[in-house]
Amino acid sequence: MTQFRDFKESDRAVFLEMCRGFYSGDAVDHAIPEDYMQVTFDEILRQGPYLRGIIFEQDGKPAGYGQLSFTFSNEVGGFVVLIEEIYVLPDFQGNGIGNAYLEWLKKEYGGKAKRFRLEVCSGNSGAIRLYSKKGFEKLAYEQMILDL
DSSP: OEEEEEOOGGGHHHHHHHHHHHTTSTTOSSOOOHHHHHHHHHHHHTTOSSEEEEEEEETTEEEEEEEEEEEEETTTTEEEEEEEEEEEOGGGTTSSHHHHHHHHHHHHHTTTEEEEEEOOOTTOHHHHHHHHHTTOOOOOOOOOOOOO
């Protein structure tokens, strides 16, 4: 059985291991420095209003994680949940955990959020299939960034 729960301090090592896996796979186009992962974990534990980390457990074992951030959008007239990262450990892939997590998110934020939004690399065909099956649609926007 798959369960979802918020990060706790004792998850630090397993999160860092999984985060390294996420940033070395086809879900992203570049790696990030290890200290960014530490800063993210610390910020999640502060339980501020902008970031949340979820551990996926299957039969009591860590199976993956999700990272969420939150914003308000005039475009949709309300609260938006940004699904920043979804990672399922290789040994647990194909067991429906990603699908279950997206269903859990709908229940968790139903009636509160107006939109879920995520990014996906074009080569991550498995994720694109899952998101499409769950009703996600492509946006016609190009993204631009300015790193400081």
